[in-house]
Amino acid sequence: MGTFREDFLWGGAVAANQFEGAWNVDGKGASVSDMCTNGSHTVPKRLTTKIEEGTLYPSHEAIDFYHHYEEDIALFAEMGFKVFRTSINWTRIFPTGMEKEPNEAGLAFYDKVFDCCKKHGIEPLVTISHYELPYALVEKYNGWEGRELIEYFMNYCKAIFARYEGKVKYWLTFNEINAGTMPLGAVLSTGTVKGYSGPVNEVPDKPQERFQALHHQFLASALAVKYAHDNYPEYKLGNMICFVTSYPATCNPADIIANQEHMREVNWYCSDVQVRGEYPAYAKSIWDKHGITIKMEPGDDKILKEGAVDFYTFSYYMSNIISSDPKADKGDGNLIAGGRNPYLEASDWGWQIDPQGLRYTLNEIYDRYRIPLMVVENGLGARDEIEADGSINDDYRIDYLRKHISEMREAVKDGVDLLGYTPWGCIDLVSASTGEMAKRYGFIYVEKYDDGTGTLARRKKKSFDWYKQVIASNGEDL
Numbered sequence: 001m002g003t004f005r006e007d008f009l010w011g012g013a014v015a016a017n018q019f020e021g022a023w024n025v026d027g028k029g030a031s032v033s034d035m036c037t038n039g040s041h042t043v044p045k046r047l048t049t050k051i052e053e054g055t056l057y058p059s060h061e062a063i064d065f066y067h068h069y070e071e072d073i074a075l076f077a078e079m080g081f082k083v084f085r086t087s088i089n090w091t092r093i094f095p096t097g098m099e100k101e102p103n104e105a106g107l108a109f110y111d112k113v114f115d116c117c118k119k120h121g122i123e124p125l126v127t128i129s130h131y132e133l134p135y136a137l138v139e140k141y142n143g144w145e146g147r148e149l150i151e152y153f154m155n156y157c158k159a160i161f162a163r164y165e166g167k168v169k170y171w172l173t174f175n176e177i178n179a180g181t182m183p184l185g186a187v188l189s190t191g192t193v194k195g196y197s198g199p200v201n202e203v204p205d206k207p208q209e210r211f212q213a214l215h216h217q218f219l220a221s222a223l224a225v226k227y228a229h230d231n232y233p234e235y236k237l238g239n240m241i242c243f244v245t246s247y248p249a250t251c252n253p254a255d256i257i258a259n260q261e262h263m264r265e266v267n268w269y270c271s272d273v274q275v276r277g278e279y280p281a282y283a284k285s286i287w288d289k290h291g292i293t294i295k296m297e298p299g300d301d302k303i304l305k306e307g308a309v310d311f312y313t314f315s316y317y318m319s320n321i322i323s324s325d326p327k328a329d330k331g332d333g334n335l336i337a338g339g340r341n342p343y344l345e346a347s348d349w350g351w352q353i354d355p356q357g358l359r360y361t362l363n364e365i366y367d368r369y370r371i372p373l374m375v376v377e378n379g380l381g382a383r384d385e386i387e388a389d390g391s392i393n394d395d396y397r398i399d400y401l402r403k404h405i406s407e408m409r410e411a412v413k414d415g416v417d418l419l420g421y422t423p424w425g426c427i428d429l430v431s432a433s434t435g436e437m438a439k440r441y442g443f444i445y446v447e448k449y450d451d452g453t454g455t456l457a458r459r460k461k462k463s464f465d466w467y468k469q470v471i472a473s474n475g476e477d478l
């Protein structure tokens with residue numbers, strides 16, 4: 001008997017805005033991601049901003065899964081995928097988020113995707129909102145700062161829950177909801193940056209707005225969970241956290257406290273609400289630190305209580321270290337910076353590679369909540385080269401994934417209930433943080449480049465056959 005459960009869900013993960021393309025096809029409206037340009041990931045001031053000649057909007061074509069889905073899902077099936085994590089692009093279904101009736105062409109597209117998965121025996125795992133907030137809602141309500149969004153989100157959930165009954169069972173409410181605890185989350189996650197046009201990680205910090213937006217997202221998530229439980233008992237709803245484990249920089253007790261505070265604010269705050277159905281005791285200290293007050297309405301407590309998720313999912317790419325010394329090195333990691341750990345190597349984008357940290361993280365989360373877990377993103381963003389003979393020898397990626405799967409196995413031996421594993425970007429796609437194609441994660445290479453050129457042809461990398469063998473052996477043959 002192997003270590004992983006017999007029905008372990010091996011697969012891969014993507015997000016609609018980063019791989020579908022067809023951004024304005026068949027009635028689709030613009031989402032926050034569709035307003036981001038290449039490289040610096042800037043957000044034009046208005047939806048109507050003229051797209052200047054030569055400006056690239058990476059989500060607009062991406063890798064055009066919209067017209068390649070059959071080929072791509074067949075490749076996933078060839079690797080033996082049991083599950084495929086993707087998102088529904090909210091603006092395909094409700095182009096501005098505010099329509100009364102859903103867009104039939106958008107609904108029909110996902111029928112085709114889920115039917116194709118089913119044909120190959122692949123279970124979809126659907127993220128309801130993955131950086132695809134309708135841009136019109138940013139314009140009108142400053143994104144999730146507006147409580148009105150809860151109702152628009154529920155209309156969207158009701159439409160997709162009804163339409164895909166019998167096709168989808170596993171749902172995640174918000175991708176990396178805790179992005180909203182960090183200033184950078186304001187662009188793609190909470191949408192609370194109307195009028196901002198600069199890089200994601202230089203966005204002005206407005207904690208009142210983002211924590212208020214988070215409160216609305218918590219309510220929306222809880223209402224969706226309850227609605228699904230009441231109406232579709234077979235549905236399982238999960239949360240999704242961007243988990244960046246951090247360690248104290250030294251054993252100085254001041255560093256221990258600094259790290260504890262950081263872990264609470266960035267990693268635990270959101271899932272404590274989503275799993276336990278109430279704000280944690282330390283929440284007030286976070287609000288006080290930022291000098292903010294969250295507007296709540298009578299009944300909000302009850303909504304949160306009744307909408308606890310069934311399972312916990314997270315992304316895991318790296319770990320960081322936290323120091324109490326404000327002058328300490330903050331590292332140079334792309335997007336998510338933290339102090340440099342002398343025991344770890346980093347990716348080309350500065351993300352510190354820490355497989356043992358995954359075992360530690362799985363144990364910490366499971367100890368805290370005791371509900372099933374799933375690692376729904378993990379992987380190495382790297383620059384892949386096509387050799388003269390056409391092969392792509394991504395041994396560095398295999399090495400990264402092998403070490404992480406091996407540590408997942410240790411965590412399962414430690415007693416963690418792990419449902420599945422979907423490495424990020426199982427097919428090359430657009431980077432969320434930089435808009436690049438050059439930061440590749442896939443088992444499948446896509447001929448698409450940062451200047452917008454490329455045939456969009458798909459090629460198997462060396463890791464393709466390796467992952468196939470991992471799945472076939474249920475994680476024993478690494």
Ligand code: BGP
Nearest residue numbers: 015176381430431432433434439
């Ligand atoms: C997570 C997001 C994904 C994804 C991934 C890799 O934060 O959920 O959308 O893109 O990170 O990040 P990047 O694309 O910046 O390399």
